[in-house]
Amino acid sequence: MSDKAHQTGNNGLLARSLAAVWHPCSQMKHYEKFPLLPIARGSGVWLHDYDNKRYLDAVSSWWVNLFGHCNPRISAALRDQLETLEHVMLAGFTHEPVVQLSERLRELAPKGLGHCFYASDGASATEIALKMSAHYWRNSGKPDKVQFLSLENSYHGETLGALSVTDVALFRTAYGALIRQQATVPSPDWCKAAAGESAEAYALRCADALEQHLQQHHAQLAAFIIEPLVQGAAGMAMYHPIYLRRARQLCDEYDVHLIADEIAVGMGRTGTMFACEQAPTLSRPTFFQGGKGITPDFLCLSKGITGGYLPLSVVMTRDEIYQAFYGDEIKSGFLHSHSYTGNPLACRAALATLDIFTKDNVLVKNRSKAAYLNEIAIPLHEHRAVRNWRNTGMIWAFEVQSPHADFAQRCFALALEHELLLRPIGNTIYFMPPYIISESEMDLLVSRTLRIVNQLS
Numbered sequence: 001m002s003d004k005a006h007q008t009g010n011n012g013l014l015a016r017s018l019a020a021v022w023h024p025c026s027q028m029k030h031y032e033k034f035p036l037l038p039i040a041r042g043s044g045v046w047l048h049d050y051d052n053k054r055y056l057d058a059v060s061s062w063w064v065n066l067f068g069h070c071n072p073r074i075s076a077a078l079r080d081q082l083e084t085l086e087h088v089m090l091a092g093f094t095h096e097p098v099v100q101l102s103e104r105l106r107e108l109a110p111k112g113l114g115h116c117f118y119a120s121d122g123a124s125a126t127e128i129a130l131k132m133s134a135h136y137w138r139n140s141g142k143p144d145k146v147q148f149l150s151l152e153n154s155y156h157g158e159t160l161g162a163l164s165v166t167d168v169a170l171f172r173t174a175y176g177a178l179i180r181q182q183a184t185v186p187s188p189d190w191c192k193a194a195a196g197e198s199a200e201a202y203a204l205r206c207a208d209a210l211e212q213h214l215q216q217h218h219a220q221l222a223a224f225i226i227e228p229l230v231q232g233a234a235g236m237a238m239y240h241p242i243y244l245r246r247a248r249q250l251c252d253e254y255d256v257h258l259i260a261d262e263i264a265v266g267m268g269r270t271g272t273m274f275a276c277e278q279a280p281t282l283s284r285p286t287f288f289q290g291g292k293g294i295t296p297d298f299l300c301l302s303k304g305i306t307g308g309y310l311p312l313s314v315v316m317t318r319d320e321i322y323q324a325f326y327g328d329e330i331k332s333g334f335l336h337s338h339s340y341t342g343n344p345l346a347c348r349a350a351l352a353t354l355d356i357f358t359k360d361n362v363l364v365k366n367r368s369k370a371a372y373l374n375e376i377a378i379p380l381h382e383h384r385a386v387r388n389w390r391n392t393g394m395i396w397a398f399e400v401q402s403p404h405a406d407f408a409q410r411c412f413a414l415a416l417e418h419e420l421l422l423r424p425i426g427n428t429i430y431f432m433p434p435y436i437i438s439e440s441e442m443d444l445l446v447s448r449t450l451r452i453v454n455q456l457s
């Protein structure tokens with residue numbers, strides 16, 4: 001701990017932060033009742049404050065951290081990169097980390113996504129995918145295809161273009177006049193299935209609604225954008241992977257791009273490196289297309305890609321799309337840019353993150369971790385106030401029936417008293433821990449969450 005940190009302590013930093021920092025996704029006045037928490041340092045799954053209290057980061061610091069705070073291997077790679085090249089503009093220049101990262105992502109991603117376009121955050125990746133899709137159609141002689149379609153309760157970021165395909169009223173309402181209205185189709189979220197209807201049957205029913213929409217509007221539609229398998233910001237809504245297969249088929253049939261926003265679910269979060277890999281072959285023989293997994297036209301990655309170290313996002317796309325921009329005229333090129341596009345430090349952190357996946361056999365180990373958590377969580381699962389217990393890979397979520405209208409804030413505050421960082425979305429508690437979480441840390445997470453649910457229900 002630095003001397004300065006010692007002098008200021010928790011309260012000093014809190015007051016200074018409120019005076020100078022406008023915090024994201026916040027009504028600043030609420031911090032009067034539920035104070036900010038100054039964090040001094042991080043180590044593994046733990047965050048430590050200035051009073052020597054610790055908090056298990058069960059939400060991976062907004063879903064970005066994969067291998068713990070201050071991971072020694074990622075830190076070492078970054079130290080080396082800091083002594084080599086911190087940044088160079090990517091227009092007209094290139095460097096080893098960005099080339100290596102693009103080659104390795106091409107190897108890992110669904111087959112055919114050979115071209116990587118970089119930005120710094122998730123929302124920018126969404127913007128890029130939307131712009132690239134519409135520009136592709138323009139370059140291909142179909143300039144009317146300028147609309148986008150998304151799922152109900154979708155979240156794709158909060159810049160104006162991304163917000164136009166984000167269906168979370170809270171984030172949109174104030175900016176309605178600034179946003180181009182785009183259509184939505186029903187979410188295959190299995191919690192919305194009719195009584196007695198299976199998750200698969202419901203997903204297929206939603207795919208029928210998608211088909212109807214595409215039938216009517218495909219001539220104006222550039223792309224359909226989805227969060228594969230789990231709609232994160234909607235409250236970890238999970239759906240049957242058959243929907244991905246049907247969405248791929250229908251987009252092919254109606255000549256509409258499929259954008260897979262794997263900003264939250266990519267990088268192993270759903271149990272496979274990318275959620276799109278889990279799309280099954282259809283059981284209905286008439287739709288049989290063979291093979292497991294789908295290749296979207298655009299794959300957006302961010303959040304976990306640097307292990308939670310640095311802002312980086314990437315949009316991967318197919319050769320045919322890339323070729324539609326290739327030519328002699330500058331205006332047919334994709335002229336989008338960000339100052340930090342392909343930043344070497346961020347790319348190096350991503351490479352170190354990918355190394356850990358391979359060297360530690362992370363996806364296989366996560367499977368037994370997930371099985372362990374599911375087993376110890378049975379009392380939580382069966383709790384009288386818990387509804388819709390669900391799990392996909394390293395994401396768990398459930399709703400809590402509680403008499404408290406301000407459940408999310410109360411739960412957050414109570415969790416801190418129990419050494420947990422939980423950040424419920426409405427009445428939905430979710431776990432999205434770093435992959436390095438140990439069995440004893442999972443025991444602590446589950447047993448204390450059970451206590452919290454008891455207190456709030």
Ligand SMILES: *Cc1c(COP(=O)(O)O)cnc(C)c1O
Binds near residue numbers: 126156261262265
């Ligand atoms: C977080 C998120 C984004 C936006 O990423 P930012 O880096 O916060 O701009 C977009 N899509 C999904 C699915 C996300 O979870």
